[in-house]
Amino acid sequence: MHSRKKKGKPATGAQDRQVWVKALYKISYPVVYNLANETLKKNMPLETGPKYGLNLKSVTYLEAVGRTMAGIAPWLALPDDRTDEGKMRKEMRRMLLKGLKNAVDPKSPDYLNFRTEGQPIVDAAYVAQAFIRAPEALWEPLDKETKARFIEEFKSLRNRSGAYNNWLLFSGLTEGFLLSIGEQYDPARVQFAVNKMKEWYVGDSWYSDGAKFSMDYYNSYVIHTMLVDLLKILSDNKKAPVADYDQALKRMVRYSEYLERSISPEGTYPAYGRSITYRTAAFQALAQTALMEKLPDYVKPAQVRCALTRVIQNMYLGEQNFDKKGWLVLGFNGHQPAIADTYTSTGSLYMATLGFLTLGLPADHEFWKAPAAPWTSLKAWTGQEVVKDYKVEY
Numbered sequence: 001m002h003s004r005k006k007k008g009k010p011a012t013g014a015q016d017r018q019v020w021v022k023a024l025y026k027i028s029y030p031v032v033y034n035l036a037n038e039t040l041k042k043n044m045p046l047e048t049g050p051k052y053g054l055n056l057k058s059v060t061y062l063e064a065v066g067r068t069m070a071g072i073a074p075w076l077a078l079p080d081d082r083t084d085e086g087k088m089r090k091e092m093r094r095m096l097l098k099g100l101k102n103a104v105d106p107k108s109p110d111y112l113n114f115r116t117e118g119q120p121i122v123d124a125a126y127v128a129q130a131f132i133r134a135p136e137a138l139w140e141p142l143d144k145e146t147k148a149r150f151i152e153e154f155k156s157l158r159n160r161s162g163a164y165n166n167w168l169l170f171s172g173l174t175e176g177f178l179l180s181i182g183e184q185y186d187p188a189r190v191q192f193a194v195n196k197m198k199e200w201y202v203g204d205s206w207y208s209d210g211a212k213f214s215m216d217y218y219n220s221y222v223i224h225t226m227l228v229d230l231l232k233i234l235s236d237n238k239k240a241p242v243a244d245y246d247q248a249l250k251r252m253v254r255y256s257e258y259l260e261r262s263i264s265p266e267g268t269y270p271a272y273g274r275s276i277t278y279r280t281a282a283f284q285a286l287a288q289t290a291l292m293e294k295l296p297d298y299v300k301p302a303q304v305r306c307a308l309t310r311v312i313q314n315m316y317l318g319e320q321n322f323d324k325k326g327w328l329v330l331g332f333n334g335h336q337p338a339i340a341d342t343y344t345s346t347g348s349l350y351m352a353t354l355g356f357l358t359l360g361l362p363a364d365h366e367f368w369k370a371p372a373a374p375w376t377s378l379k380a381w382t383g384q385e386v387v388k389d390y391k392v393e394y
Contacts, residue, residue: 010372013302016309017359017368021085023316024072024356025092030326031068031350032092035099040064040110044347045323047330049340056345059119062112063347065103066126069096070133071281071353074291074360077134085363097141104149114153119343121162124154125170125226128177132229133360139181151183158186165210166218168193169226176233187239190230194240197227204391205254216273220259220285221351224252228288247394253296254392256289260299260307261389265378267310276332277344279315280355283308287357290367298387299376301367307375308355315352328352 011019034040040061048056076093080086102108114120127150131139139147154174162170171186172193178185200208207223208214228248234240259282262269269282276282289295290304315321320334328349330337361367380386 010306011309013305013368013370013372014363016305016372017085017363019309019312019317020356020359021075021088023312024075024353024359025088026316026322026326027328027350028068028072028092028353031064032072032095032099035065035102035110036095038102038108038110040099042109043325045325045327046346047337048345049330049337049342051342052340052345053342054119054345055117058113058117059123060345060347061110062114062120062123062127063345064350065099065112065347066123066130067348067350068353069130069138070126071350071356072096073130073134073138074357077137077360078362083363093137096138100138100142100150101146104146104153115156118160118162121157121160121167121174122170124157125173128154128174129226129229132173132177132180132233133357151178151181154178155184158189163210166222168196169222169230173226173230176230179237179239180233190234190239194227194230194234194244197223201251203393205251205258214273216275217278217282218274219255220283221275221278221281221354224248224255224285225288225354228252249292249294250392250394252285253289253294254394256286257296257299257389259283259286260304261376263307263311263375263377265381267307267314269311271332274341275344275348275351277330277340277349278351278354279321279332279349280311281351281353282355283311284354284357287355290358291360300370300373301365302370302373303375305358305367305370306372307378308358312355 031040034043044061044064046056046060072092076089076096078089080090102110103112105111114124157174171189175185175189197207200210202208202213207219209218231240231245231248235242235245286304290301295301295304315333321328321331323329327346329335330340330344332339358367374384376386
């Protein structure tokens with residue numbers, strides 16, 4: 001019930017990793033390659049749903065770049081090696097570093113817009129999150145001028161405010177990144193994000209997305225991972241109690257259990273809530289929990305690997321989610337533009353990379369080396385012993 005080498009014989013972890021790498025490379029290559037070659041705006045399709053409501057060309061390119069970066073960053077942070085995967089990773093990192101220079105060069109045809117519209121508040125945060133996730137691979141190698149330009153672009157966001165919901169975390173995380181590199185940051189934006197998320201916690205690992213609860217995947221797309229990453233920076237810099245970080249992490253770990261249980265025996269998951277066009281981003285919190293080696297004792301790394309491998313195969317092994325040039329198409333599992341939200345365009349879809357964070361664990365890690373194992377719903381539906389679920393009070 002996971003990837004198979006031959007019928008009846010479970011795949012090895014190494015084979016599963018190949019599935020992940022192939023899919024992530026396939027998704028991210030068009031964005032990274034074109035940004036490196038200053039052809040992103042020239043070549044990226046501009047597909048939107050029927051009721052799209054944003055200024056498309058002002059926002060979609062930064063969406064594609066920020067979201068792709070945030071998903072591939074842990075993988076690119078791995079050291080170079082001589083394997084086929086290592087060569088792909090090194091080339092991807094080289095292209096992205098070249099592209100990042102273009103992204104903030106006002107003379108480049110691929111200069112990205114941070115300065116107007118509300119949407120760049122969101123996607124600047126994903127750029128910042130990529131730098132937070134892979135500082136030695138993606139931030140430190142940038143030349144002095146490019147770093148200064150990113151800092152200037154991030155600070156330019158302060159003349160706008162976004163929606164009164166998970167968006168508070170976007171402003172907070174970008175400011176948190178500035179703090180982490182010793183730059184002047186806005187403590188009010190940071191504190192407001194942290195305080196409101198505390199207030200919006202509803203229990204058993206679920207946060208409300210604003211004053212009213214929404215049943216969707218935003219706890220994974222944004223809330224848990226950005227709050228944990230922000231509180232890590234704040235606690236490391238003595239700007240928040242370590243207890244706040246520990247609590248946020250415990251809640252993300254608990255939420256990751258829900259995500260693991262949501263994967264069916266066949267490797268599918270419920271297509272409910274807003275933004276299901278973000279596809280595998282639904283599993284970001286689970287992937288990050290596994291990357292941080294914080295899975296609960298009874299949720300074995302191998303069962304998470306096998307479950308997510310099957311999801312990745314269902315989504316990306318075929319061509320249904322890509323156009324003829326390899327760009328993602330609007331939809332959940334196929335071209336389904338009618339389900340796109342009013343803010344969803346081609347660039348938005350690259351949130352999908354966020355489900356691949358666990359590729360940041362090296363190939364010899366237990367996550368990849370342990371024998372195949374059934375995940376919770378597969379055990380439950382085949383009569384095997386299952387750890388009963390519970391609730392938490394933290």
